[in-house]
Amino acid sequence: MAAPLVEYLLRLGDNCLILSQRLSEWCGHGPVLEEDIALTNIALDLLGHARFWLSYAGEVEGAGRDEDKLAFLRDAGEFRNVLLVEQPNGDYAMTTARQFYFDTWHFHLLSALQQSTDSRIAAIAQKALKEVTYHLERSTDWIMRLGDGTEESHRRMQHAVDDLWMYTGELFEMDDIDAEMLRRGVGADLEALRPKWTEHLQKTFAKATLEVPPGKWMQRGGKRGVHTEKLGYLLAEMQFLQRAYPGAQW
Amino acid sequence: MYAQMVDAGPERVRPAGEMSPEEQHFQERIDAGIKIEPKDFMPEAYRKTLIRQISQHAHSEIVGQLPEGNWITRAPTLKRKAILLAKVQDEAGHGLYLYSAVETLGVTREQTIEDLLSGKAKYSSIFNYPTLTWADIGAIGWLVDGSAIINQIPICRCSYGPYARAMVRICKEETFHTRQGFDIMLALCRGTPEQKAMAQDALNRWWWPSLMMHGPADSDSKHSAQSMRWKVKLFSNDELRQKFVDQTVPQAEYLGLKIPDPELKWNPERGHYDFGRIDWDEFYNVIQGNGPCNRERLRARIEAHEQGAWVREAAAAYARKHAQKKAAA
Ligand SMILES: [Fe+2]
Ligand SMILES: [Fe+2]
Numbered sequence A: 001m002a003a004p005l006v007e008y009l010l011r012l013g014d015n016c017l018i019l020s021q022r023l024s025e026w027c028g029h030g031p032v033l034e035e036d037i038a039l040t041n042i043a044l045d046l047l048g049h050a051r052f053w054l055s056y057a058g059e060v061e062g063a064g065r066d067e068d069k070l071a072f073l074r075d076a077g078e079f080r081n082v083l084l085v086e087q088p089n090g091d092y093a094m095t096t097a098r099q100f101y102f103d104t105w106h107f108h109l110l111s112a113l114q115q116s117t118d119s120r121i122a123a124i125a126q127k128a129l130k131e132v133t134y135h136l137e138r139s140t141d142w143i144m145r146l147g148d149g150t151e152e153s154h155r156r157m158q159h160a161v162d163d164l165w166m167y168t169g170e171l172f173e174m175d176d177i178d179a180e181m182l183r184r185g186v187g188a189d190l191e192a193l194r195p196k197w198t199e200h201l202q203k204t205f206a207k208a209t210l211e212v213p214p215g216k217w218m219q220r221g222g223k224r225g226v227h228t229e230k231l232g233y234l235l236a237e238m239q240f241l242q243r244a245y246p247g248a249q250w
Numbered sequence B: 001m002y003a004q005m006v007d008a009g010p011e012r013v014r015p016a017g018e019m020s021p022e023e024q025h026f027q028e029r030i031d032a033g034i035k036i037e038p039k040d041f042m043p044e045a046y047r048k049t050l051i052r053q054i055s056q057h058a059h060s061e062i063v064g065q066l067p068e069g070n071w072i073t074r075a076p077t078l079k080r081k082a083i084l085l086a087k088v089q090d091e092a093g094h095g096l097y098l099y100s101a102v103e104t105l106g107v108t109r110e111q112t113i114e115d116l117l118s119g120k121a122k123y124s125s126i127f128n129y130p131t132l133t134w135a136d137i138g139a140i141g142w143l144v145d146g147s148a149i150i151n152q153i154p155i156c157r158c159s160y161g162p163y164a165r166a167m168v169r170i171c172k173e174e175t176f177h178t179r180q181g182f183d184i185m186l187a188l189c190r191g192t193p194e195q196k197a198m199a200q201d202a203l204n205r206w207w208w209p210s211l212m213m214h215g216p217a218d219s220d221s222k223h224s225a226q227s228m229r230w231k232v233k234l235f236s237n238d239e240l241r242q243k244f245v246d247q248t249v250p251q252a253e254y255l256g257l258k259i260p261d262p263e264l265k266w267n268p269e270r271g272h273y274d275f276g277r278i279d280w281d282e283f284y285n286v287i288q289g290n291g292p293c294n295r296e297r298l299r300a301r302i303e304a305h306e307q308g309a310w311v312r313e314a315a316a317a318y319a320r321k322h323a324q325k326k327a328a329a
Helices: A006-024 A035-060 A067-072 A094-111 A119-147 A151-167 A176-183 A188-209 A228-236 A240-244 B022-032 B044-063 B065-069 B076-102 B110-117 B134-152 B160-188 B193-212 B225-227 B237-255 B280-290 B294-307 B309-328
Strands: B266-267 B272-273
Touching: A006 A067, A006 A094, A006 B076, A006 B160, A006 B237, A035 A067, A035 A094, A035 A119, A035 B076, A067 A188, A067 A240, A067 B076, A094 A119, A094 B294, A094 B309, A119 A188, A119 A228, A119 B280, A119 B294, A119 B309, A176 B309, A188 B134, A228 A240, A228 B237, A240 B237, B022 B044, B044 B065, B044 B110, B044 B294, B065 B076, B065 B134, B065 B294, B110 B294, B134 B160, B134 B193, B193 B237, B193 B280, B225 B280, B266 B280, B280 B309, B294 B309
Parallel strands: none
Antiparallel strands: B266 B272
């Protein structure tokens, strides 16, 4: 396993990269023009964050891997994103649920990382937090609209939050890498994010007339490179050109 | 571009003697270079011509997202992905401004979109061609956005205020689109032999459709005289097409690519390039729905619209509920 800091940065970068890739699949297919634009915007923000994190990971690693080598030339087992972000777009409710779970966590994570003793991490977090604040406002808004919209939208939204629930536990899981990063003051205490995440979720769901899913059993593995079946297809598409034309400059 | 205008409004120019005093005054304003604004008097035919032209243009922006969107998830580097995402997002934004411009003429966005989905309204023929390789993304930016600029810069001076102003904004972004397309081509042409072949293949497939983008030959577009008089159209299709060819040939030479036209030749007397005959049969077939991707492009738009219906309804229902709650409070 690579140095803990490299692993940690890959986790941060891969979450953003994979979710951005998913969101970009919506481009040209959104339910209304304004949403098409908004989703593309968020995909762009997250792609920007991914590039910061991955470039930094490559520099720390010191093995000559830049953002593109890391994005395009690793296989699924080397990706460190949480399972939540690789889940397919589904309908708009599914995309919204995934985004809301992630944004709420992302917001609190970046808020904590602003205090990182690693000045580069603190700076990236600070910059990204401005954008993620808007992401969270937007996805919170859509949870309420769809939850408390029509009968159909309510049914779809409840179904979506239920469906993705089992992927939320991993967000707060502290493993050795996280513990080491926390000990050095570089990383965030993920367990400490949970109450804040839950509070925002409960408040929002109450307004949206949605039930908080009761499930306790959670899926995990993404952070260690054990993914769902979905990631392989995503990477096959994303990495196609770099794999088909090795070494070419684009 | 994008307003290709196969059917570009009234066939004959109304002579002054047939005009009402209001119409004469309207024409005088146009001749004097004064912009027409939504609340001003305008002849019905002028309004209709504009609605058709601007909505065609708007639809082209929106449908145009699809062929390029096709490569966002496969862009070869993260930087290229970011640039392409931003570009396709711009096109959606262009669609948005233009639908708003149509609304100033009294047609709602819903109605305008309905006309696209029912097949009643047209969009530029170019988007009915497939994007088969990454080089097609370069070729579209370079040639298609390049054509769009040539077509649209004059429209910044058109007589209808909201359209002219939308176009000023749009043209700024189109300049960036063309540049990114050319830059993709340049990277490919400086790359491996396979990459260069990819670039040449893209040019081979996109060249003629790009020439067709400028619309039917002047000899066949009998409708444009009145549009010119109204300053809705400022140059003829053939003039714009010639401008595109003259501008693009040296760029292809710089890239080291060959334009797929054996008759292409500099004509020192005319001071322009001569070029071969466009396959108008293909052009009219693509316009009428027989292009390689017409059905799938329209289907993609219809599916997005239908699958988004419950989302739009939910947003509207939520807004209604909350307006009531606020009113009650
Ligand atoms: Fe555009
Ligand atoms: Fe463009």
